[in-house]
Amino acid sequence: MPLKSKRPRIVPLEPPFDAETGAVLDELGPPLQLFRVWARRPDLARGVASWGRYYFSRQSALSVRQRELVIDRTTALCGAGYEWGVHVAAFAGKAGFDAEQVRSLAGGSPADDCWGPGDRAVLTAVDELHATSDLSDEAWADLVAAAGEDGALDLLLVCGWYHAISFTVRALRLPLEPGTSCPD
Template structure:
């Protein structure tokens, strides 16, 4: 762990205000790590809350995309936290298990459009761009705002995976065991 979570009893008023964007969220290792930089936390969390709460992207597609990002970026923290959110959106355990191998043996768990969404994640992660074919295929069910929210969701959670992995943010149950 390079940047340990800052205990809540050490948060000043600016930190509490910065983290208030995640109202109702349990204090976790990610938020407690963001507490080291209140101004950045405030700016970032406002954007992140939009993607989680106000995005035009259907929640099921959002969570499939985030799980794929977490897998591609080898981010256990992001994966673990979004498995529960995915289940809340009706994504089954079998579908979750298939996200890492959606193009191979897991292909049968997703419809053609969901496979396009997962392919789009891979294109954005690999090339920082959607192909014309994927952009058009996404446009068969998503409007321009939804496609924009998709791109920003993948980008945001790629950034989060980089931060979580770099800072060494640990799962709460792992941190408690130490």
Template sequence: MRLTKPRIAPVQDADLTPDQKEILEPMGERVLNIFRTMVQAPKAAKGFLAWGNYVLSRRNDLPAREREIVILRIGYLCKSGYEWTQHHAIGLREGLTAAEIEAIKQGAAAPNWSPADRALLKASDELHNDQFVTDGTWAALTRHFSDKQCMDVVFTAGQYTQVSMILNSFGVQLDAGQVLDPDLKGF
């Protein structure tokens, strides 16, 4: 985690405005710190949630396991302990193994990736480092994914770069019961 305390405090239930309650109510009883923080700017939170819901929905044509490879790689590259922690559990639910999640830290150079997974990792690295997917990596992606899925790789990487910047800069802390990956301590 980059910060040990929030710069923007998450809103507690007793302090929610009507606009904030409206945004958080559909989330049920366990509202994550990211959303409690985002509702400090209700209009921004609404827009953020609309786009974020697309990226995490079935409207995103990238299969969930592959989507999580991109999200986890971006979260790791951005040194976002909160993002990594949340999506580590999601990645496991979506079919990644613990060993694969650990290998995401190494990126495309880690052994045992399929060519499709390697292309996703390379695209994530390129988008993070240069905000551009090279011709060679794009060609590798198109061997395994449709044009729409390739677009969704870029949309997903962009969304989770933004999420990581929000989490890191606002100091969003882990939710109760979560443990920070030791490789993301001290950033």
């Protein structure tokens, strides 16, 4: 997932921040480069923060592991090394991923030996959505068995959201955050 340019197309805001920008960044979380780009438009940033609080809160029907399978696989398939690196650094441990699973998320297959049936169902759904914008009846049934109907709905939305995030970070040409890495 090499970056096309080392220079971002929209330069993230730098401190010191005015009061409104500071408040928006507080809502978004750590002042990552992507958040500092969104903060240039506070209403956009507030909308993103609002959506994220719902889908990544305890209200999501996906477990942390399932959510990170969706996000890491989606960003890898989209070649969004910036976002992949942020999520692997922040959540791989919390999701219980080992080194082999992280490698598989970056460039392997749902059929890799490191995945059990539930993880495989989630990854297969992500791969099918990425390739076809749809799910086969078999992939849907396996996903519902692994995550339930509410989890399947959340997966569809999270996968779509991280396609949008992937498009954004790639087109912005954001360099990696400190302490993160990009899969080869």
